[in-house]
Amino acid sequence: MITLWIDDKQYEAAEGRTILQVALDNGIQIPHLCYHENLSSFGGCRLCQVEVTRDNKTVLTTSCTYPAMDGIIVRTDTPKVKKARRFVMELLLSLAPDAPKIQDLAQEMGIVATRFTPAGDNCIRCGLCVRACDELVGAHAITFAHRGAQRMVEPPFAEEAENCIGCGTCVQICPTGFISMEEQGMERKIGKWKRTLKMKACAKCGRPFISFAEIAFIMDKVKNPPPADWFDYCSDCR
Amino acid sequence: MKEKELENIINKYRADPTEIMNMLLDIQEKEKFLPKTALSYLSGKLGLPLTRLYQMATFYEALSLTPSGRNQIHVCTGTACHVRGADGILNKLEQKLSIKPGQVTPDQKFSLKTVNCLGACALGPVLLVNGEYYGHMSALKIDSMLQRSSE
Amino acid sequence: MHRLTSVEELEKIRKITLEEKSKKSSCLTVCLGTGCQAYAGQRVYETLKKEITSHNLTAEIELKATGCRGFCEQGPILVLYPGEICYCRVQPENVPDIIKTTVIENRIIEDLLYQDPVTGQRFIKESEIPFYRNQSRIILGANRFINPQDLGDYLAQGGYRALAKTLEEMTPEQVIAEIEKANLRGRGGGGFPAGLKWETTRRAPAKKKYVIVNADEGDPGAYMDRSLLEGNPHLILEGLSIGAYAIGADEGFIYLRQEYPLPLENLSIAIKQAEEYGLLGTNILGTGFNFSVKIKRGAGAFVSGESSALMSAIEGKIGEPRPKHINTALSGINGKPSNLNNVETWANVPIIIEKGAEWYTHIGNATNKxxxxxxxxxxxxxxxxxxxxMGIPLKKIIFDLGGGIPGGKKFKAVQTGGPSGGCLPQHHLDTPVDFDHLHELGSMMGSGGMIVMDEETCMVDVAKYFMHFLKDESCGKCVSCREGTRKMYEILEAITLGQGKEEDIPLLEELAWVTSNTSLCALGRTASNPVLSTLKYFRDEYEAHIREKRCPAKVCKALIQYTIDQEKCNGCGRCRNLCPQKAIEGEKGSPLTINAQSCIRCGICREACRFEAVIVR
Known part of the structure; x- marks a missing residue:
């Protein structure tokens, strides 16, 4: 076990946990956007800033990428931390000014408006969708492309995401509503990935509930595939 | 690009996925761009997701997903060239060719690119045209350069 | 060639090489570095080869193509030994005369000698030219004697003697102690003590370790590493091998930027030669030391020169930085201890080992050796x-070695440290150039780019230039770096367009703070230096742009106007013919005028005018 200090209190943590995880486990609030408990740490939104003192050196850093280490002293509420978070939040708000989740977070920090002209397409480049697709689903349908100010999320060649199975994980995890999914008859559309998928209807209730691509993906990936008629019924009717 | 040629490149680097950048650069050198089919082939052979190859292809300046013109003009916009007027040369070329950096003329004759530094700073401003360096360039010399390089 | 299996065999082959070379009475060296090649250096070389053959001089003259000699301004450079007669700006048509007059008749061709632009004095010997005279070329000096594709030339210069000494006489601890004693600091920019870094990697508990050469010289305006790699590749390999031995690594990588084709060629040849001679590979010089080197090419991304990004790229991943809370010296490539130094740092190693730390520390000042x-x-x-x-004043570099500012213009600033560095003004010209002093002033040593700016350089434009560079070169992962550099660029652009507002300066300062304090890697953390240093030393220029809508250096196009001096213009019409906008009006033979409406301020008319009649206001 590792022992560390957060805001003058001592905490214990398991090897491999990050400062952010230890804080959240213990009910200490640190604002964050690109962190998700089931995904690898990314450190892109820069919101979860804390000050860490280690070997008598204090640095401002993101808590989601900093491993919990023995003896480190973490401060989550110094003037420097607050200043950094506020300004980063203002930058994030300029990227997705209409997203309720971003607005709420900004408001909590006392930011009502950004001084910058909204530059955005509503995507804050947090990479949750990309990591979810890679790490949770394993479909590798979308990726970050280009760099610097041009960086964006898109399918290969900015064409239809051929690997997308329409599972909707990216849609659910997106904090700004940048990605959306539409159901039209027996089709599911994810406009951002230029993807349209044929859906299978439940044999009992008739509701389209899973794409054929997802069924094929599951049958291919899973070690012990379910019986062939498993996907005849939706989860409600099964 | 033929499958045989791709195989040769893959084998040159022992089909080692960590050598992906060397492979991409070899394809780029040969084809002057990265054909989609080549990326798909590499993805299958090396077991790397196509998304990763696409990310690399768009991340690096030297890799391109669109074919280049027959004559490739690189304008150095390094600091030494900048303070000696690289901007003026770039503007003149943009005007002359009616394209922006990163684009190809409709007749496929020229492609125009900027490069951060060619490491020939003492010659600034510098152009690299079809692998040949043109030092101490000025907007006045552009016409003769274009003439010479397209011969 | 059979592999050398002992240090004795290395010395034997060195002796044979030297004897072979001494058979020729003179040596004609031509610089074929990238700069000189751009000035027809290759054709000069070919013509020399032809002339030497046609005069039946092949038995007496050794013709040698060398790498970069540094004085690119005067290229192609040709030096004849003995006598060290140096000819500058040699063109193929000069070659027959050089062979006839200088080589055969032993007479100097005055016109081809270097002439001081200020005093008009001519110099015969290369080493007497003021540009060279004031230097201490302990690293670069060998370039002028070496054909980089010939291992024999490197051996003739004492090459691989330091490696032999290391393997035969020194323990790894002794090597590190020597490097520490020499106080070798990383030449890539940070100035971190190399010995300490080596020691950390050496002590790291792992069997597999790596050594890496950072040859991703990405600073625009800098080409030190390029010249070393293309001019003396074996020096880098020797330094790397010594480091590998000291650290306990058996595998090395050279991460080379793709924009450098000649270094790639010369380095690939050098690695092959070293492998053939048993200077790389298994059981090097029969000492039981194993070490192999691979080249990994970059593909044009400035951020990939950052150490953790570079290591990701070597692993075949995207060259993006990752958090370094655990040092790469302990956990680098594939999580193994990895020691990264830049080209110039490695180049210092054989010299320190051969001549000793004692000798080495006599060069430089107290903390920078x-x-x-x-x-x-x-x-x-x-x-x-x-x-x-180290420690030489900026003034000496710019005015003694550099010969001052061309055209009698006034000095304004010197930019050091590349995009992470800063611009220093006139009143800091007495500053000793070393890691610590430059850092104190808000700039940095960086890898060694030194860009001189005169009164016609606009400092707001320079800041905008760097921010444009950085917003494109940021990997884009951190919101603070991606958006910070983008927004700083947008503000600077507005200022240069005459749309600046009073509140822009404090906003720039705020953006600079957040970018440098909340970004992950060194690119973001230093990205605001160009803005902060120009704001610190040239704030009046910002204010002139914002308050008076005026660009004092007359660079920013939106704030200047081209006009024709009616007294000086004789109506020759040259400018009118060349103007791409057809904006120049008037009759041939009488003074012309510029139509401000259609003028795009490209400056072609000013460049074209032979009477200095085009004025910028």
Whole structure:
């Protein structure tokens, strides 16, 4: 076990946990956007800033990428931390000014408006969708492309995401509503990935509930595939 | 690009996925761009997701997903060239060719690119045209350069 | 060639090489570095070869193509030994005369000698030219004697003697102690003590370790590493091998930027030669030391020169930085201890080992030892590569070696440290050039780019230039770096367009703070230096742009106007013919005028005018 200090209190943590995880486990609030408990740490939104003192050196850093280490002293509420978070939040708000989740977070920090002209397409480049697709689903349908100010999320060649199975994980995890999914008859559309998928209807209730691509993906990936008629019924009717 | 040629490149680097950048650069050198089919082939052979190859292809300046013109003009916009007027040369070329950096003329004759530094700073401003360096360039010399390089 | 299996065999082959070379009475060296090649250097070389053959001089003259000699401004450079007669700006048509007059008749051709632009004095010997005279070329000096594709030339210069000494006489601890004693600091920019870094990697508990050469020279305006790699590749391999031995690594990588084709060629040849001779591979020189080297090419991404990004790229991943809370010296490539130094740092190693730390520490000042190579470029008379002792004042570099500012213009600033560095004004010209002093002033040593700017350089434009560079080169992962650099660029652009507002300066300062304090890697953390240093030393220029809508240096197009001096213009019409906008009006033979409406301020008319009649206001 590792022992560390957060805001003058001592905490214990398991090897491999990050400062952010230890804080959240213990009910200490640190604002964050690109962190998700089931995904690898990314450190892109820069919101979860804390000050860490280690070997008598204090640095401002993101808590989601900093491993919990023995003896480190973490401060989550110094003037420097607050200043950094506020300004980063203002930058994030300029990227997705209409997203309720971003607005709420900004408001909590006392930011009502950004001084910058909204530059955005509503995507804050947090990479949750990309990591979810890679790490949770394993479909590798979308990726970050280009760099610097041009960086964006898109399918290969900015064409239809051929690997997308329409599972909707990216849609659910997106904090700004940048990605959306539409159901039209027996089709599911994810406009951002230029993807349209044929859906299978439940044999009992008739509701389209899973794409054929997802069924094929599951049958291919899973070690012990379910019986062939498993996907005849939706989860409600099964 | 033929499958045989791709195989040769893959084998040159022992089909080692960590050598992906060397492979991409070899394809780029040969084809002057990265054909989609080549990326798909590499993805299958090396077991790397196509998304990763696409990310690399768009991340690096030297890799391109669109074919280049027959004559490739690189304008150095390094600091030494900048303070000696690289901007003026770039503007003149943009005007002359009616394209922006990163684009190809409709007749496929020229492609125009900027490069951060060619490491020939003492010659600034510098152009690299079809692998040949043109030092101490000025907007006045552009016409003769274009003439010479397209011969 | 059979592999060398002992140090004795290395010395034997060195002796044979030297004897072979001494058979020729003279040596004609031509610089074929990238700069000289751009000035027809290759054709000069070919013509020399032809002339030497046709005069039946092949038995007496050794013709040698060398790598970069640094004085690129005067290229192609040709030096004849003995006598060290140096000819500058040699063209193929000069060659027959050189062979006839100088080689055969032993007479000097005055016109081809270097002439000082200020005093008009001519110099015969290369080493007497003021540009060279004031340097200490302990690293670069060998370039002028070496054909980089010939291992024999490197051996003739004492090459691989330091490696032999290391393997035969020294323990790894002794090697590290020597490097520590020499106080070798990383030449890539940070100035971190190399010995300490080596020691950390050496002590790391792992069997597999790596050594890496950072040859991703990405600073725009700098080409020190390029010249070393293309001019003396074996020096880098020897330094790397010594480091590998000291650290306990058996595998090395050279991460080379793709924009450098000649270094790639010469380095690939050098690795092959070293492998053939048993200077790389298994059981090197029969000592039981194993070490192999691979080249990994970059593909044009400045951020990939950052150590953790570079290691990701070597692993075949995207060259993006990752958090370094655990040092790469302990956990680098594939999580193994990895020691990264830049090209110039590695180049210092064989010299320290061969001549000893004691000798080495006599060069430089108290905390900065040895020399530093700079690319002295921009608005300066003698542009080129210079190698000077650490601690030399900026003034000496720019005015003594560099010969001052061309065209009698006034000095304004010198930019060091690349995009992470800063611009220093006139009143800091007495500053000793070393890691610590430059850092104190808000700039940095960086890898060695030194760009001189004169009164016609606009400092707001320079800041905008760097921010444009950084917003494109940021990997884009951190919101603070991606959006911070983008927004700083947008503000600077507005200022140069005459749309600046009073509140822009404090906003720039705020953005600079957040970018440098909340970004992950060194690119973001230093990205605001160009803005902060120009704001610190040239705030009045910002204010002139914002308050008076005026660009004092007359650079920013939206704030200037081209006009024709009616007294000076004789109506020759040259400018009118060349103007791409057809904006120049008037009759031939009488003074012309510029239509401000259609003028795009490209400056072609000013460049074209032979009577200095085009004025910028």
């Amino acid at each position: 040895g020399t530093k190579i700079f690319s002295l470029v921009g608005k300066v008379n003698n542009t080129g590569l210079i190698e000077v002792p």
